[in-house]
Amino acid sequence: MLKSPLSLGATIGILGDGQLGRMLSQAASRLGFKVVIFGPDKESPAAQVSLASKVAAYTDEAVLARLAESCDVITFEFENVPASSLDYLTGKGAVVAPSSKALRITQDRVLEKSFARDHGIGTVDFYPVDSLDDLYAALRQSGLPALLKTRREGYDGKGQVWIRSLDEAPAAYDSLNGRPSILEAKASFTREISVVAARGWDGQVKTFPIGENHHVGGILSTTLAPANVSPAVSAEAHDIAKAVLEGLDYVGVLAVELFVLDGDALLLNEIAPRVHNSGHWTQDGCWCDQFEQHIRAVAGWPLGDTSARCTIEMTNLLGADILAWPDLSAEPASRLYVYGKDDPRPGRKMGHINRIKSV
Amino acid sequence: MLKSPLSLGATIGILGDGQLGRMLSQAASRLGFKVVIFGPDKESPAAQVSLASKVAAYTDEAVLARLAESCDVITFEFENVPASSLDYLTGKGAVVAPSSKALRITQDRVLEKSFARDHGIGTVDFYPVDSLDDLYAALRQSGLPALLKTRREGYDGKGQVWIRSLDEAPAAYDSLNGRPSILEAKASFTREISVVAARGWDGQVKTFPIGENHHVGGILSTTLAPANVSPAVSAEAHDIAKAVLEGLDYVGVLAVELFVLDGDALLLNEIAPRVHNSGHWTQDGCWCDQFEQHIRAVAGWPLGDTSARCTIEMTNLLGADILAWPDLSAEPASRLYVYGKDDPRPGRKMGHINRIKSV
Numbered sequence: 157m158l159k160s161p162l163s164l165g166a167t168i169g170i171l172g173d174g175q176l177g178r179m180l181s182q183a184a185s186r187l188g189f190k191v192v193i194f195g196p197d198k199e200s201p202a203a204q205v206s207l208a209s210k211v212a213a214y215t216d217e218a219v220l221a222r223l224a225e226s227c228d229v230i231t232f233e234f235e236n237v238p239a240s241s242l243d244y245l246t247g248k249g250a251v252v253a254p255s256s257k258a259l260r261i262t263q264d265r266v267l268e269k270s271f272a273r274d275h276g277i278g279t280v281d282f283y284p285v286d287s288l289d290d291l292y293a294a295l296r297q298s299g300l301p302a303l304l305k306t307r308r309e310g311y312d313g314k315g316q317v318w319i320r321s322l323d324e325a326p327a328a329y330d331s332l333n334g335r336p337s338i339l340e341a342k343a344s345f346t347r348e349i350s351v352v353a354a355r356g357w358d359g360q361v362k363t364f365p366i367g368e369n370h371h372v373g374g375i376l377s378t379t380l381a382p383a384n385v386s387p388a389v390s391a392e393a394h395d396i397a398k399a400v401l402e403g404l405d406y407v408g409v410l411a412v413e414l415f416v417l418d419g420d421a422l423l424l425n426e427i428a429p430r431v432h433n434s435g436h437w438t439q440d441g442c443w444c445d446q447f448e449q450h451i452r453a454v455a456g457w458p459l460g461d462t463s464a465r466c467t468i469e470m471t472n473l474l475g476a477d478i479l480a481w482p483d484l485s486a487e488p489a490s491r492l493y494v495y496g497k498d499d500p501r502p503g504r505k506m507g508h509i510n511r512i513k514s515v
Numbered sequence: 516m517l518k519s520p521l522s523l524g525a526t527i528g529i530l531g532d533g534q535l536g537r538m539l540s541q542a543a544s545r546l547g548f549k550v551v552i553f554g555p556d557k558e559s560p561a562a563q564v565s566l567a568s569k570v571a572a573y574t575d576e577a578v579l580a581r582l583a584e585s586c587d588v589i590t591f592e593f594e595n596v597p598a599s600s601l602d603y604l605t606g607k608g609a610v611v612a613p614s615s616k617a618l619r620i621t622q623d624r625v626l627e628k629s630f631a632r633d634h635g636i637g638t639v640d641f642y643p644v645d646s647l648d649d650l651y652a653a654l655r656q657s658g659l660p661a662l663l664k665t666r667r668e669g670y671d672g673k674g675q676v677w678i679r680s681l682d683e684a685p686a687a688y689d690s691l692n693g694r695p696s697i698l699e700a701k702a703s704f705t706r707e708i709s710v711v712a713a714r715g716w717d718g719q720v721k722t723f724p725i726g727e728n729h730h731v732g733g734i735l736s737t738t739l740a741p742a743n744v745s746p747a748v749s750a751e752a753h754d755i756a757k758a759v760l761e762g763l764d765y766v767g768v769l770a771v772e773l774f775v776l777d778g779d780a781l782l783l784n785e786i787a788p789r790v791h792n793s794g795h796w797t798q799d800g801c802w803c804d805q806f807e808q809h810i811r812a813v814a815g816w817p818l819g820d821t822s823a824r825c826t827i828e829m830t831n832l833l834g835a836d837i838l839a840w841p842d843l844s845a846e847p848a849s850r851l852y853v854y855g856k857d858d859p860r861p862g863r864k865m866g867h868i869n870r871i872k873s874v
Contacts, residue, residue, distance in 0.1 A: 161841065164837065164840060164853055165855070165857060178544075181564075182541055182544070182545075182564070185537075185541070185563060185564045185855065186541075186850075186851075186852055186853065187844070187851065187853055188837075188840075188853025188854070188855055188866065190563060190855070199566065203566075204544060204549060204566045205540075205541070205544045205564050205565070205566075206564070207558065207562075207563045207564075440802075443799075443847065443848055443849065443850060443871075444850075452844070457841075457844055458841070458844055458845040460844070461846075461847040461848055461849075463847070463848075465824070465825075466824075478523065478547075481523060481547075482520065482816075482817070485546070485811070485816055485817055485819070486817040487820075488802065488820040488822070489802055489820055489822075490802065490820075491545075491802060491803075492545075492546065493545055494523055494545065494546055494547025495547070496524070496544065496547055496549070498524060507547065512802075515874075
C-alpha cells in the first residue's frame, strides 16, 4: 500500500525490459520520476531510455532485494514475471503494484475465466485439461472446432492450437507437451474490441475509449479507436473493465479483450495485467496515454484525462515492416514509434505507427 | 556532411545535458536511435533518459574524441558550447550539425545582427561597445533608453542592463565587467513572436506555426501557438526563418525571436541555434514536435508534419511553480512535463505544462 503520492524525483522500478517498459519509462520520466529497469537483457529497449538497469533473471533474489531497496514503487510490464518475485519484493518492504494476486489470477487462463464468471462477466465455455482423457471429455461438451491453450504463458498465438475434429485431439494435446491446459469453445464473434482502464490506490477508475482490434496470424495488426460501437456496447465494456479492476483490487492499467457477438453480447477473451498493445493509440489520441496513466496510478497521482482527441488507427510494425521507415516517417498526420531492437525477425514487434483517421 | 540517412539503431551524440537534451533524447529514442549525452553533470536531466552519458567539460578533448568515435551524428542543445569543440569533433571525423559556423555567428550578438542585416532582415539599431567611450558614442546615436548586453552568453535576462539616462552609463558598463558588449536601441514593439523552423541536409525547410511569447522578468513565461497574427506577419516571419536557415547553411532546428512593431513590421531580436522553449507547445500541438524535427533533420530523415492539431498555451514552471504538480497533474486537456531536476531554486526551469486553448 502506498502511503502518499510519490514526489517528483522518486524512483520507480519496472520488471520487464521490452517496448512496454520503454514507453512506461519515458512516461515516468516526463512526470519527473527516475526509472530503474529490471530484466534479462543488457541495453534492452527499456534500459536504453532509463536512468539505470539491473540485468538479472526475474528470480534473482539478491538483485530483487537491491531493487526493493532503491525503488519507491515497483511495477511490471510483462505478465509472465513470476508472482513469487512480486511476493519476495513485498516481503522486502517494497510497494508493488499491481499485486501478485492480480498477476496470479491473470497468469492462468482457468483462474482468469473463473474469476470473470464469479464476477458476472461472460466468457466462452472452458474446460481445464490435464490429460488426453480430459481433452476428449471437454471436446464432447465444447463441440468443434475448439481451441486448446496452455493455461499459462503463450501470447500472440503461441501455445495454442485449434482442434477441428476428434482425430486431431492427440496431436494437439502432444503439441503442448503435457502442460496444464484449457479447452475453449469457439466464440462466434463479429468483432474483437478491448478496453484499457486504470484504477488508483484510492479506488478511482478511469477507462479509455474502446479500441477495435484486428489480428493477423494471431498477432495484433491494427487497433482503431475510439471504435465505432453502440453506446450500449461501450457502456457494457466499460462496466466489465470496472468490475475486473475492482474484483482484482487492481492498481495500475490493464486491458480487457472482449468478443462482440451477434446481437452485441460481450464475452471476455483475456485480461492483460499491464499496459497493452491495443492501447498504443492513446499516445496520440488522448491527453493522458496508457503509459502515463499506469505511472500515475501506481504513483498515487490523480488519474489523467482519457477523453479522445481524435480517431487513431494504430498499426503494428512486425519484423521487416520496420524497414519501411523511410516511407512511414514521411507520412503526414502520423507518429512513428521504434522500439530500439536490433534484429527484425519475422513477427517480432519492432515498432508501431499511429495515424489520424478523423478529428 | 551526412552521406546517407541514419539507420535505425544509429547513435546520436548530444552536447548539453539539460531539459532540451532530455527532450531531444526522448524524441531520438522514439525514432529508434541510441543517444549519448555529453555534459558536465552526472545523472543530469538528459542523462537520466539516455543510453549513455559522458560527464566532462565541453573542452575535454580526450572525451570529445571518444564521443566522435562512438556517434554517427553529433548535435547540441546549448548555444554556449564552444564552437572550437565542434571543430575538434569535425577534425576527428565526426558529422556535426548544426555547424560551428552557425554557432559562432549566433553566439555573438554583433555577428548575429550583422548577419541578419546582410540578409535583408531588420533588427534594432545596434552598436558594438568595447569601452566606456564607445558606450557614450553609441548612446548618442541610439537615444534613450537603450539596452546594454554582453556580446556573448547571457540569456533569460542575464548579462544585460537598461540605460535610462547618460548618468547610468558608467555603472552599466562596469556591471558587465569590461566584457565585449553591444548597445541595442529600444524597440517599440507591440508583441513578441517566434518561429521555430528546421532545415535538412538536403536543404528542405519546414517551419512551425508562429508562437506568441510573454516574458516575465526577462524569462519566457508563456507561449500561445498558433498565434493570432495576420497572414502577412505569419508569411514574413516564415520568410525570415527561411532566410536565416539558408544564410547559415543550417542543419537542424532553430528559433528566431521577432519583435512585431506598430504597423506589423518585424525586427529580428535573437536567433537560438537549437530547439527552443517557445517551441515546447509543438509536443502536443503538432504531429511532429520540434525535438523530433531536430533529430529528423540532423539524421537526414524526411522532415515531419508541422501543421497544428490545435491551439496550445505552454506555461513554464519556474522554481517553486513545480510544487503545484498535484493540481497541475489533475487538469484535463493538458500535459505536464517535469525535467528531473532536484533543486527548485527561483527562476530555474523545472518543467512546463501544455494546455489546449481551442481545437
